[in-house]
Amino acid sequence: MMDNLRETAVQAALKTKWIGQHYRFFEAVGSTNDKLKQDVKSLLAETLPAGTVYLTDFQAQGRGRLQRRWEAPAGTSLLLSLLLRPDWPAQQSAWLTMLAALSVAEAIESQTSLQVKLKWPNDVVLNVDGRYHKLCGILAEGNITAEQRLDYAIVGMGINVNIPPESLPAAATPATSLFAATGKSISRLPLLVTLLQRLEHWVETAVEGQSPQPAWNQRLVTLGQIVHVNQMGKGEPLTGVAEGTDAWGQLLVRDAAGQLHTIGAGDVTLRES
Numbered sequence: 360m361m362d363n364l365r366e367t368a369v370q371a372a373l374k375t376k377w378i379g380q381h382y383r384f385f386e387a388v389g390s391t392n393d394k395l396k397q398d399v400k401s402l403l404a405e406t407l408p409a410g411t412v413y414l415t416d417f418q419a420q421g422r423g424r425l426q427r428r429w430e431a432p433a434g435t436s437l438l439l440s441l442l443l444r445p446d447w448p449a450q451q452s453a454w455l456t457m458l459a460a461l462s463v464a465e466a467i468e469s470q471t472s473l474q475v476k477l478k479w480p481n482d483v484v485l486n487v488d489g490r491y492h493k494l495c496g497i498l499a500e501g502n503i504t505a506e507q508r509l510d511y512a513i514v515g516m517g518i519n520v521n522i523p524p525e526s527l528p529a530a531a532t533p534a535t536s537l538f539a540a541t542g543k544s545i546s547r548l549p550l551l552v553t554l555l556q557r558l559e560h561w562v563e564t565a566v567e568g569q570s571p572q573p574a575w576n577q578r579l580v581t582l583g584q585i586v587h588v589n590q591m592g593k594g595e596p597l598t599g600v601a602e603g604t605d606a607w608g609q610l611l612v613r614d615a616a617g618q619l620h621t622i623g624a625g626d627v628t629l630r631e632s
């Protein structure tokens with residue numbers, strides 16, 4: 360199988376104008392988000408254009424949100440981070456997670472017959488026997504300036520491609536992989552090339568001022584469900600029905616008293632009942 364993601368293989372296959380044109384492959388690294396962030400903050404910064412992609416075959420310290428870990432056996436996944444410099448108002452940062460999730464979903468659907476869904480705020484999921492299983496997680500991090508602008512952003516994506524079922528990590532939201540879901544191993548290079556194309560499309564759309572929210576919202580499985588939201592440092596946990604999202608990707612939750620609450624992705628953890 361054609362499964363080599365080294366620079367020469369990827370550069371030869373790339374179909375984008377700028378995303379991934381500056382590309383680095385690491386056999387192993389702590390975390391692609393951390394490595395890219397270090398380089399952005401160091402003298403290397405001038406040599407790192409927007410669209411830079413770091414990808415690895417293994418992370419010793421793969422990270423999720425809130426100090427959680429991201430686990431994947433070597434060579435089985437797409438583990439990558441994308442550098443963007445959109446100079447957006449801070450409020451628009453959540454667009455990054457949305458457009459990444461949407462791009463991942465579209466890339467997977469172009470390579471398989473799976474129907475890919477999204478779970479608010481940052482999970483890409485598949486319906487396996489009536490229950491949603493997590494296929495990919497997204498970790499967008501950025502630097503907000505004193506003027507409340509997004510100086511740069513690093514969008515990390517971990518997609519479970521060929522992880523065998525017995526090696527999937529145990530997690531509250533059960534994990535799955537493309538291999539576990541289809542019974543076939545999937546070539547990572549065409550999936551990556553398509554992903555970078557879809558990312559370029561959605562980033563450019565967003566830079567022109569158009570929110571990815573409508574397309575993203577259509578895939579959300581969270582809507583219509585009862586959700587429990589732990590609003591960290593913001594009062595009592597909240598239970599209500601997730602009614603929709605706004606253009607910023609915030610979840611609109613109506614409580615039993617009929618009051619509508621707007622929940623930002625950054626400051627909550629969410630469990631479905």
Ligand code: BT5
Nearest residue numbers: 390392421422423424427429430496497515516517530534
């Ligand atoms: C995420 O966090 O889902 C974001 C994951 C981002 C990973 C990418 S890989 C490339 C880049 N470099 C990094 O260091 N990170 C990014 P969160 O929503 O907090 O979910 C984390 C939880 O998912 C963990 O606590 C586990 O329960 C579960 N988990 C860990 N590994 C998993 C996997 N391979 N598949 C499914 N679930 C997993």
